[in-house]
Amino acid sequence: MARVALTTEAADVLRRLRADHGELMFHQSGGCCDGSAPMCYPAGEFRTGGADIHLGDLSVDSFVVPVWMSAAQFEYWSHTHLTIDVVPGRGSGFSLESPMGVRFLVRSRLLKDEEL
Template sequence: MSHCPARVLATPGALDLIASLRAKYGEIMFHQSGGCCDGSSPMCYPVGDYLVAPDDVKLGEIGGAAFFMSRSQFEYWRCTQLTIDVVEGMGGMFSLENGTGLRFLTRSRVFTDAELERLGGGDAPRGAMAR
């Protein structure tokens, strides 16, 4: 059976920043912002400070932190693999990396047809809805 590709990955720089934030704040999680105040940025919060909606989709984990996005946004991004990176700049107003001189950035690529087939046609991961 073929390996199922990850829906979300992180660069080494992002993993370093995640480790630093976890050391400072404890358990953290991500929610891909859908626009509004901070654009479409991956937002990082202490676990429990951001209430995940019942229909949010968990894409996976990066650096030990769960990564979610809204169901409606997932429908738009379902055929893409997200890679969380860091660049110099100011993080989202409410995101934990704000003030570090770095910010998380989402990069994406479209899954190949073979990868989509292994993912079940791009459907939401089974058991991935927020609870």
């Protein structure tokens, strides 16, 4: 079962970011300054490890964008399906889309019994 998905609009932004930055990855932020937001980085720029969970991979055309979340945060989100979307506005200075005047956000829904 896929735990993450992507809207068409977010895929369009990822295409532009990949053209400029190469391979990409997401890490779902656990909060702090920008709340809980999916942060897009060049692949490998954000170091993941044993304290992170690989939620899945987003396929966009011929490339894949892995999505990660801290294990501690996953305990709260383990019963949800996440869809990465994009909206107008400025998000974090750490995420690659920030200079584009848009920001990624997560839309979530509870998993259905058959998905658990």
